[in-house]
Amino acid sequence: MSTDTLTERPARSTLFDGLSRYIPIGATVALLVVMYLVGTGNYRNFGEPQVVANLFVNNAALLIIAVGMTFVILSGGIDLSVGSVMAFSAMSCAWLTVEAGIPAETAVAMVLVLGTVSGAATGAVIHYFNVQPFIATLAGLFLYRGLTLQISDRDVAIRDNAFFDWGMERTEFGNVRDGGFSLPNIVFIAGAVVLIAFVVLHYTRFGRGVYAVGGSEQSALLMGLPVARTKVGVYAVSGFCAALGGVVAAFSTKSADPLGGLGLELDAIAAVVVGGALLTGGAGFVLGTVAGVMVMGMLSTIISFDGRFSSWWARIIVGILLLAFILLQRVLARSGEKRKT
Amino acid sequence: MSDEPIVQMTGITKDFTGVRALDGVDFTLRPGEIHAVMGENGAGKSTLIKVLTGVHTPDAGQIRLDGRPVRFNSPKAAQAGGISTVYQEVNLTENLSVAENLFAGREPRLGPFINFRAMRRRARALLEDIGIDLNVAAPLGSYSIAMQQLVAIARAVDIKAKVLILDEPTSSLDRDEVAVLLRVMRRLAENGTAMVFISHFLDQVYEISDRMTVLRNGTLVGEWESAALPESDLIGHMLGREAATLEQIERQAGEHKPDRGEPIVSAKGLGRKGSIAPYDLEVHAGEVVGLAGLLGSGRTETVRLIAGADRHDSGTLAFEGKSVGSHNPRTAALRGIAFCPENRKTEGLVGDLTVAENMILAMQASKGWARTVPPAQRSRLVAEFIEKLDIRPANPDLPVKNLSGGNQQKVLLARWMLIEPKLLILDEPTRGIDVGAKADIQRLVTELSGDGMAVLFVSAELDEVTRLSDRIAVLRDRELIATLETEADMTSEKIVDTIVAKGGDQ
Amino acid sequence: MSALLDRSKSAARAAWAHQYFRRLIWPLGVLLVLIVVNIAVTGFDFIIPSVHDGRLGGAFVNILRRSAPLLLIALGMTLVIATKGIDLSVGAVYAIGAAIACQWIIGRDQMSLGVVFVAVAIAIAVAAAIGAWNGLMVANFGIQPIVATLILMIAGRGIAQLITGGQIPSVSDETPFVELGRGAVLTIPVPIIIAGVVLAALALLTRTTALGMLLESVGGNPEASRLAGIRSKSITVLVYLVCGLCAGLAGLIGAANLGSADANNGGLWIELDAILAVVIGGTALLGGRFFLLGTTIGVAIIGTLEVTIINIGLSSQWQFTAKAIVVLVVALLQSPEFRAWVAKPLRGKRPGGAPSAKAESTGEEALVK
Amino acid sequence: SDDSGQGGSGGSGDEGLLIGFAQVGAESAWRTANSDSVQAAAEAAGHELKFVDGQQDQEKQITAVRDFIAQQVDVIVLAPVVETGWTDVLEEADAAGIPVVLADRGVDAADEDLYVTRLGSDFAEEGRKAGAWAAETFADTGAAVLELEGTVGSAPANDRASGFREAADEAGLEYEVLETQSGDFTAEGGKSVMETFIEKYDVKNDVDLLYAHNDEMGLGAIQALEENGIVPGVDVQIIIVDGSKAGFEAGVAGKLNYIVECNPAFGEQLMEVVESVDAGDEQEKFTPVEEGVFGPDDFEAELPNRQF
Numbered sequence A: 001m002s003t004d005t006l007t008e009r010p011a012r013s014t015l016f017d018g019l020s021r022y023i024p025i026g027a028t029v030a031l032l033v034v035m036y037l038v039g040t041g042n043y044r045n046f047g048e049p050q051v052v053a054n055l056f057v058n059n060a061a062l063l064i065i066a067v068g069m070t071f072v073i074l075s076g077g078i079d080l081s082v083g084s085v086m087a088f089s090a091m092s093c094a095w096l097t098v099e100a101g102i103p104a105e106t107a108v109a110m111v112l113v114l115g116t117v118s119g120a121a122t123g124a125v126i127h128y129f130n131v132q133p134f135i136a137t138l139a140g141l142f143l144y145r146g147l148t149l150q151i152s153d154r155d156v157a158i159r160d161n162a163f164f165d166w167g168m169e170r171t172e173f174g175n176v177r178d179g180g181f182s183l184p185n186i187v188f189i190a191g192a193v194v195l196i197a198f199v200v201l202h203y204t205r206f207g208r209g210v211y212a213v214g215g216s217e218q219s220a221l222l223m224g225l226p227v228a229r230t231k232v233g234v235y236a237v238s239g240f241c242a243a244l245g246g247v248v249a250a251f252s253t254k255s256a257d258p259l260g261g262l263g264l265e266l267d268a269i270a271a272v273v274v275g276g277a278l279l280t281g282g283a284g285f286v287l288g289t290v291a292g293v294m295v296m297g298m299l300s301t302i303i304s305f306d307g308r309f310s311s312w313w314a315r316i317i318v319g320i321l322l323l324a325f326i327l328l329q330r331v332l333a334r335s336g337e338k339r340k341t
Numbered sequence B: 001m002s003d004e005p006i007v008q009m010t011g012i013t014k015d016f017t018g019v020r021a022l023d024g025v026d027f028t029l030r031p032g033e034i035h036a037v038m039g040e041n042g043a044g045k046s047t048l049i050k051v052l053t054g055v056h057t058p059d060a061g062q063i064r065l066d067g068r069p070v071r072f073n074s075p076k077a078a079q080a081g082g083i084s085t086v087y088q089e090v091n092l093t094e095n096l097s098v099a100e101n102l103f104a105g106r107e108p109r110l111g112p113f114i115n116f117r118a119m120r121r122r123a124r125a126l127l128e129d130i131g132i133d134l135n136v137a138a139p140l141g142s143y144s145i146a147m148q149q150l151v152a153i154a155r156a157v158d159i160k161a162k163v164l165i166l167d168e169p170t171s172s173l174d175r176d177e178v179a180v181l182l183r184v185m186r187r188l189a190e191n192g193t194a195m196v197f198i199s200h201f202l203d204q205v206y207e208i209s210d211r212m213t214v215l216r217n218g219t220l221v222g223e224w225e226s227a228a229l230p231e232s233d234l235i236g237h238m239l240g241r242e243a244a245t246l247e248q249i250e251r252q253a254g255e256h257k258p259d260r261g262e263p264i265v266s267a268k269g270l271g272r273k274g275s276i277a278p279y280d281l282e283v284h285a286g287e288v289v290g291l292a293g294l295l296g297s298g299r300t301e302t303v304r305l306i307a308g309a310d311r312h313d314s315g316t317l318a319f320e321g322k323s324v325g326s327h328n329p330r331t332a333a334l335r336g337i338a339f340c341p342e343n344r345k346t347e348g349l350v351g352d353l354t355v356a357e358n359m360i361l362a363m364q365a366s367k368g369w370a371r372t373v374p375p376a377q378r379s380r381l382v383a384e385f386i387e388k389l390d391i392r393p394a395n396p397d398l399p400v401k402n403l404s405g406g407n408q409q410k411v412l413l414a415r416w417m418l419i420e421p422k423l424l425i426l427d428e429p430t431r432g433i434d435v436g437a438k439a440d441i442q443r444l445v446t447e448l449s450g451d452g453m454a455v456l457f458v459s460a461e462l463d464e465v466t467r468l469s470d471r472i473a474v475l476r477d478r479e480l481i482a483t484l485e486t487e488a489d490m491t492s493e494k495i496v497d498t499i500v501a502k503g504g505d506q
Numbered sequence C: 001m002s003a004l005l006d007r008s009k010s011a012a013r014a015a016w017a018h019q020y021f022r023r024l025i026w027p028l029g030v031l032l033v034l035i036v037v038n039i040a041v042t043g044f045d046f047i048i049p050s051v052h053d054g055r056l057g058g059a060f061v062n063i064l065r066r067s068a069p070l071l072l073i074a075l076g077m078t079l080v081i082a083t084k085g086i087d088l089s090v091g092a093v094y095a096i097g098a099a100i101a102c103q104w105i106i107g108r109d110q111m112s113l114g115v116v117f118v119a120v121a122i123a124i125a126v127a128a129a130i131g132a133w134n135g136l137m138v139a140n141f142g143i144q145p146i147v148a149t150l151i152l153m154i155a156g157r158g159i160a161q162l163i164t165g166g167q168i169p170s171v172s173d174e175t176p177f178v179e180l181g182r183g184a185v186l187t188i189p190v191p192i193i194i195a196g197v198v199l200a201a202l203a204l205l206t207r208t209t210a211l212g213m214l215l216e217s218v219g220g221n222p223e224a225s226r227l228a229g230i231r232s233k234s235i236t237v238l239v240y241l242v243c244g245l246c247a248g249l250a251g252l253i254g255a256a257n258l259g260s261a262d263a264n265n266g267g268l269w270i271e272l273d274a275i276l277a278v279v280i281g282g283t284a285l286l287g288g289r290f291f292l293l294g295t296t297i298g299v300a301i302i303g304t305l306e307v308t309i310i311n312i313g314l315s316s317q318w319q320f321t322a323k324a325i326v327v328l329v330v331a332l333l334q335s336p337e338f339r340a341w342v343a344k345p346l347r348g349k350r351p352g353g354a355p356s357a358k359a360e361s362t363g364e365e366a367l368v369k
Numbered sequence D: 001s002d003d004s005g006q007g008g009s010g011g012s013g014d015e016g017l018l019i020g021f022a023q024v025g026a027e028s029a030w031r032t033a034n035s036d037s038v039q040a041a042a043e044a045a046g047h048e049l050k051f052v053d054g055q056q057d058q059e060k061q062i063t064a065v066r067d068f069i070a071q072q073v074d075v076i077v078l079a080p081v082v083e084t085g086w087t088d089v090l091e092e093a094d095a096a097g098i099p100v101v102l103a104d105r106g107v108d109a110a111d112e113d114l115y116v117t118r119l120g121s122d123f124a125e126e127g128r129k130a131g132a133w134a135a136e137t138f139a140d141t142g143a144a145v146l147e148l149e150g151t152v153g154s155a156p157a158n159d160r161a162s163g164f165r166e167a168a169d170e171a172g173l174e175y176e177v178l179e180t181q182s183g184d185f186t187a188e189g190g191k192s193v194m195e196t197f198i199e200k201y202d203v204k205n206d207v208d209l210l211y212a213h214n215d216e217m218g219l220g221a222i223q224a225l226e227e228n229g230i231v232p233g234v235d236v237q238i239i240i241v242d243g244s245k246a247g248f249e250a251g252v253a254g255k256l257n258y259i260v261e262c263n264p265a266f267g268e269q270l271m272e273v274v275e276s277v278d279a280g281d282e283q284e285k286f287t288p289v290e291e292g293v294f295g296p297d298d299f300e301a302e303l304p305n306r307q308f
């Protein structure tokens, strides 16, 4: 009777629809390029490769943390504790090596394990006790900041430990004086994190599970996916990334600041969302996050190259640029969607 | 094959806050059989399934799988234990691709990495097997609900469990797909898979099932060999009332032909690029116009334009002779166009709100927020429609998400009937509704049109369309290909012929 | 028939009240514990109001007075969150409101009621306009609320600083403006009155009209609401507008209390506290059902907590840790799963212990969200 | 756009210098006054100033310094938000041949070679000044002290607290710090903490001295005292640090007793230092900003000189 096969091509244009899900990130990258060109056109030395390289150098920790945040946001959650966890990790590194005299390698390993475990614990509270992620991680924000301040209420130097020199050792690509640039090791750490995150999110069961849970947690549960493992997992990943961010911060400054990373959670969330992820979960890309971090970094680079703005005008200009950026992104994404249907 | 039961549930009781969904129910599934679970909306069928598969924990009772006592604590555990399930609502993730949905949690891998190429290949093969051809790399959410249902079935079938549970898998499928599904089920049964099948379509149930268990109000009525249980008895067991009255209602529904009144809406060249080709359609007061077509033929798209849910980009729409300017769900509702969408979960109900609030929503929306529907009027209307549509439990203050699927559908219907529209657009209003309620709804539609309301009616069930409609618009490939007047000798075969004939033209 | 209906209706209403109360009981419990701790440390003076200078004082009243700005903002935030949104810009709007009012008054006759009135009006109007702008971005441009409001969170403080020129303008102690923060009517401090009036107004507005239901509908399922013909765009704009207005009002109270406007620190991080209060009060960040009274309790908890830390003599370093602990305790107590988990060993001892029916079914409600 | 190659400071000469200034933030009126002073002085001296607000975030300041290096400015002025953690970026500046001048706060002593000179105030010294006055004033009676400290963990808060104790201990003052709580350097914080202190202690009788780490907290606390019928400056003596106009006004009104100045207006002094650094002159490692202390007798006279 039915020998015809039933065909259907996708119709209703949703945000998830086919290629259109790449539009926000495409728009983001295009706008980044435009911003860069505007910068080179207006400011002396803006075109030096080192300026772009510095975006990565300066934002290595933020990038790592934002990648962790991407996992959480993709799963439909949020992690407000990352800034505090980062400060706590950096401080722990300092305390363990300076006060407790533990070898730096061991200290770093301990800190990373601690970050992962504490993230997993948060995830467990969120999943098993059904506590809203915002609340559970806000408690984390307070808790780790408090613990950091208990360890030390002033900044601690770790420069005497040779181990921490490694992070800022630079590799040169061409001669910096004529058109080359150099990158310190922390950038390679961040790069590795991005790469691994990309592979994990797109090519492993865990990663696809993150998207599924973000799409619909209930469906994922009924499909028999390991929802508990996934949810606990994303917070563990975020905890790990925050701890690693702390280690990278320790590398890059060779010190620990009890007030470091204040408000960093918002920067990370902003980067992820500007990179095209939906805060409701299920849609977004790690590479979008990278672009998001670049956007925020590029904005502040432009501000500092200009250097004529008072504190308040600088903020207002960042706001306006961000607004223009978001609106353009929306417009591009929308017209892209329209063309498709 | 031994007759040792695969699944044996005894004395299952499940309480939800305020409702006893199951009360000491026994259920036995034997190897290789197809076992139908029957009952009205809210009888507890889905709950029984969910208790078995670890979504809910029973408050009392025992479950044995292959003779061993088990208690799954999640669907994942049930799957690992050999039970594969398609739940009543499509429970897949719309943001992932079709292929990923098919293989989520069991993706083919190369080392630790997913082998997307193999996954897509296997997905295509799997879908081909049940006769559908989709772009498996496209997000599932871009396909219609019927397609999603088929994908869910394909997924469950492919898991190759020893027990396959299908909770209303056919509610949005039309006859061809149903035929394919039944064929697949038979094949599985031959290979020894035991199946639980839940459906409100009695003909399908009789066609496929070996045995039936009937539930009513959370209690077990009994278990019968399908062959030994006449349909009228079955209905009697399910509803607890006489089947004869039911048939009468159905017949009544088929008998009406009032004069055609003023045109309420007329669409001229109405269309939307990439979604539905421009079409002309008129619906008159007191008339029921049915839309017929195969899956994905564009019925939903057609009515969404008229309802203002989507914007049309060609043609004009006139309402009561006046051409309409800005057209969106709000202005449509103000004019008296009610649109009851097909996907109740995502487009219809607000799960957290109560039954009463969901019912009153459209009426309140058209009044604006400042003018509240007076509480007295509100409770009167709500009570009236709870009774009229027999919504159970009859508690207007329950969050609507706690209702059974069929009862949710009735709440949605009530929302739109409540505003007494001039044009009522119903997209698959009888999805997942039990036989008794379906007859009630059909009668209601007939009554309303008798009172002068225009009704635009979409249903995958051609019989229903033929029985109710005064005229039938036939769609194929997102194009309106014919409008048939319903004569006395109208049959669903004629519609199918029309579709096939036009298809041959091309 | 109708008698039966009536009965079921009143029963339903009782059940609803019961439900509502159940949501509030845990936050209330935590608040009570905090109060008891304070009483234990500082004596009953903590809770008993005293009258001073014709104004009600005493520790607890002071807490309420100081919490008034947070309450205002949290109330607005509750409505925004009910629509599945969030407003990060409230702290900046607070600063802008404060800056506008002070700056306006300083340049003019400080004693004139007219000047003060105009200052307040301008500040509130600007705050509302900013709120409406946020709403437009969310509703009409479809920008995610967190991003839309992030823009003004960043730029807003810049605007406030621009208004004050980076200074901290302070008004004279005699101007009637400061009464907004320090005054009292019938001994009740003005901030408490304002916050109380706004709470009552919002409660009436949302619960006696259909606004509350429509809000919850838009938050619970935006697409379904659209198809039901709800004007979700204007509702969204309205809600953000109200939130901005509340934030501006809060800024005025804060500025009046201090007699000055600190563009940089005024209302710093208040958005986090406000969201915290909302969530403690039982409103889910996913939108839908909202609880203004719960939010009020949440604010009281936060306000009391800060005092408690000082009263029991914890050093500043403990501030954060103590806050973390209280937040966690409230969150866990509110979780039925957690309570069931804690109760399990206790219950298990009972022979043939009744299974945990209650806790589980509520859990499923959450699952089906 | 052609870039000017490796010329570095080539274009400067008679046109004035290109100076990069990485400021801490705009967290207080003091800080804003400081920024204004530097910007005004640079303009007056005909230099081009690249001003970047670090929003109290070390990372942002490091970023700014890197951007200055990339722009090949002539001199970098850095007002570090914390002491440690500057080694690498200062080395980068060094490698690029750009001299760094520290303004206001200092950095880790170990990095001394990496900057040319530091111009600024000494928070610990400010604390000591406050402590010395307290020791003198309460030498006979001893003192019960309440302390309103700045943002927990920030350098001024830490140093002003420890400096105070140092000097008081040194002078052998009998004192007890009843409690230290943070008012986050804001009037709001100062006022609300003070209100709670008033509930907790009998401030009128049992407390002798209130030591506020900055003006704003002190002024907030004064309001709280007044609203509760306690006479500030009389029932309890008050020391504040900073010395803004508002602070002096309160002083003139007799509401506080001692002001330790922390002078933000060192723009001109800074420009002189920058110019001489660019010229390659030999520098002292530390140039203190002129800062005074003011007792009740000085308030009236000093008020007109206040710029912020």
Ligand SMILES: Nc1ncnc2c1ncn2[C@@H]1O[C@H](COP(=O)(O)OP(=O)(O)OP(=O)(O)O)[C@@H](O)[C@H]1O
Pocket: B016, B017, B019, B020, B021, B039, B040, B041, B042, B043, B044, B045, B046, B047, B048, B088, B392, B393, B401, B402, B403, B404, B405, B406, B407, B432, B434, C361, C364, C365, C368
């Ligand atoms: N999560 C829940 N919370 C509270 N009550 C529930 C819940 N799920 C189901 N119920 C109630 O349990 C009863 C049985 O529902 P169930 O879904 O099993 O019915 P059903 O037989 O599948 O009906 P239908 O044919 O309409 O799908 C209904 O009264 C329903 O309201």
Ligand SMILES: Nc1ncnc2c1ncn2[C@@H]1O[C@H](COP(=O)(O)OP(=O)(O)OP(=O)(O)O)[C@@H](O)[C@H]1O
Pocket: A008, A009, A010, A011, A012, A341, B142, B143, B144, B145, B146, B147, B172, B273, B274, B275, B276, B293, B294, B295, B296, B297, B298, B299, B300, B301, B302, B342, B460, B478
């Ligand atoms: N531009 C397009 N490109 C590809 N496919 C399309 C396009 N527009 C519509 N379709 C497909 O045609 C289908 C028509 O959808 P519609 O929901 O109207 O079908 P229907 O007849 O109502 O069937 P159903 O029973 O599935 O509801 C859509 O589901 C979609 O998959």
Ligand SMILES: [Mg+2]
Pocket: B045, B046, B047, B088, B167, B404, B405, B406
């Ligand atoms: Mg069901």
Ligand SMILES: [Mg+2]
Pocket: B144, B299, B300, B301, B342, B427
């Ligand atoms: Mg359809």
